[in-house]
Amino acid sequence: MSSLSVKKAIETAINGLSPMVATVYENMPYSPIVGTPYQQVWFVGFIPVNQEYGASHQLKGYFQIDLMYPLLNGSGTALTRAEVIKALFKKGSSFIADGISVNICETPEITSGRNEGDRWKICVKVYYSAWVIVN
Numbered sequence: 780m781s782s783l784s785v786k787k788a789i790e791t792a793i794n795g796l797s798p799m800v801a802t803v804y805e806n807m808p809y810s811p812i813v814g815t816p817y818q819q820v821w822f823v824g825f826i827p828v829n830q831e832y833g834a835s836h837q838l839k840g841y842f843q844i845d846l847m848y849p850l851l852n853g854s855g856t857a858l859t860r861a862e863v864i865k866a867l868f869k870k871g872s873s874f875i876a877d878g879i880s881v882n883i884c885e886t887p888e889i890t891s892g893r894n895e896g897d898r899w900k901i902c903v904k905v906y907y908s909a910w911v912i913v914n
Contacts, residue, residue: 781838781879781911782825788876789842789907792867793820800846800860811847813897816856819845828908841906847898854892857901861889868905881909 793802801817803809811817824840844864848857865887873882883905890902 781909782822784877784879785825785838785840785881785907785909786822788874788879788881789822789905790820791876792874793844793864796863796867811898814849816846816848816860818847818860821845827911835910835912838909838911839907841904844903844905846901846903847895848901850894850897850899852899854899854901857892857899858889861901861903864903864905865889879909879911881907884908 790804801809801812801815803817803819805821809817821843822840823843826839828837828839846857846860848860868883868887870883870886873880875881885906887906888904890904892899892901894900
């Protein structure tokens, strides 16, 4: 259940962001509303790293938040949201769920924007690690 705990810790932090933006999590239905921004969250791998003998291990990976903003309104609002996310998940911060601490191990990366359908898309990538202690 360690991968679920990682997701839970990160999703709880995202849900606490202000101002709120509609958030689409993996494998969840969502119909975008014309003219209204939303964000999509993707977890890319839960890679186990066995740095020692025994059942305990480290999980490494990253999650990505795609910011989907109305096209032709400039990039400032989307970039502002990206900076809010970058500040929440700053290097060295940690988030806990079910006794597992998820540590942000690098400064989040903000990609350049691009058109995607009727949206301006900017992605924020956040790299994490989490120790999973197995008794």
